[in-house]
Amino acid sequence: MKLWKTSWRFLSLSLLVFFLSGCLGETNLTALDPKGPQSEWLFDNMLLSLYVMAFVTIVVFAIFFIILAKFRRHPGDDEIPKQVHGNTALEITWTVIPIILLTILAVPTITGTFMLADMEPDPEVGEDTVYIKVTGHQFWWQFDYEDEEFTAGNDVYIPVGEKVIFELHAQDVIHSFWVPALGGKVDTIPGITNHLWLEASEPGIYKGKCAELCGASHALMDFKVIALERDDYDAWVAGMQAEEVEPTDTLAQQGREVFEEQSCIGCHAVGGMGTAAGPALTDFANRETLGNYLENNDENLEAWIRDAEALKQGAVMPAYPESELSDEDMEALIAYLRSLSID
Known part of the structure; x- marks a missing residue:
């Protein structure tokens, strides 16, 4: 009986894993x-x-x-079968x-x-x-x-x-x-x-x-x-x-200045400029995700810039609290990043 219960539990778990694996198809x-x-x-x-x-x-x-x-052994079988x-x-x-x-x-x-x-x-x-x-x-x-x-x-x-x-x-x-x-x-x-x-x-x-x-x-x-x-x-x-095209929007132009002032270019290449200490940002506006898993929207982008390590443990990107980056500069920086598109 114990063997039967163990086998049944194993079979149930196997079937559960099999059906749940089908959820991966959508991703x-x-x-x-x-x-x-x-x-x-x-x-x-x-x-x-x-x-x-x-x-x-x-x-x-x-x-x-x-x-x-x-x-199988039948009732009355007392002799050992022929070996x-x-x-x-x-x-x-x-x-x-x-x-x-x-x-x-x-x-x-x-x-x-x-x-x-x-x-x-x-x-x-x-x-x-x-x-x-x-x-x-x-x-x-x-x-x-x-x-x-x-x-x-x-x-x-x-x-x-x-x-x-x-x-x-x-x-x-x-x-x-x-x-x-x-x-x-x-x-x-x-x-x-x-x-x-x-x-x-x-x-x-x-x-x-x-x-x-x-x-x-x-x-x-x-x-x-x-x-x-x-x-x-x-x-x-x-x-x-292609080389980076100067943004035409005034707010995005201000954001580019913030990007350079904060030395972001030292880690994130744009249009061939900068190093690859962090992910290159050329065509950043067309990416679906931020940090590989977050939806690439303005709210998540600001939270990421403010404190990336809080959203992705182990991320080495430095934090930029309001004391270092004002809300106005953040708005301009986001506008600049949204302008980075090769379309």
Whole structure:
């Protein structure tokens, strides 16, 4: 009875986890809806493994119940059943069957491993292959398009239908770069360079996460992969490469002065200027989120500037209370940030 209760609880918990996992589909943070060749291979291999395990489970349980019914002890059976040892046919059978099943799993696994490790450019694209240097920080992602000579933060753009090669680094601790809908995860490790390639089969926004516990705000270390058709991608690149346009709005002009006076440019690059100590702010106005998880609206933006660490534990951005940044300067600064758009 105790075994039955334990089994029932395990089954109930498994079913609950299974149904709750369906909620991830709405966030696009799932490996069960592949949108690229790498994720499709992982999904197909996962299904193959499930089919093999299901086959083994069904056969084992079928044999178990047959034996349980056929050879159970009946009332009046006082003699010990005849003992049979060294059945060569059975030993060969239960040795050969696992070898066959392992071979079925091994062949696609080995070929797929070589496919995932192939970092050669797409021969059909040639010199236009996109290379992106990724650096994991606590708790944001830096994307350097070194060939195009600009930096993006938290949102990474790629062209559809092309192999994009990522060079993975970490600034502080171990992180793990993972876009479930497009491919598997690869760690970013301080002092070690890893590589990963991804390809999106259709335009869309694909959510990514850090899959390695990296600190207090690990759960908030999200990013987006935005896949565009090649023409749209080239237009985005041109916009990111362009020098910053002076804001025409008077309030935004005042905000730009505040941005420079507060030395924000020392951490946040805009239009190619500044460093990448913090996420680049070029095209900031078109970002959906702030700090990777907050809705990008004026209220959240002010709260973030006032005290980012209060909203995202471990964030190293300095606080700007009213004693250091007046409400008027804050209003102007927000207006300037809202003017940062490449459209």
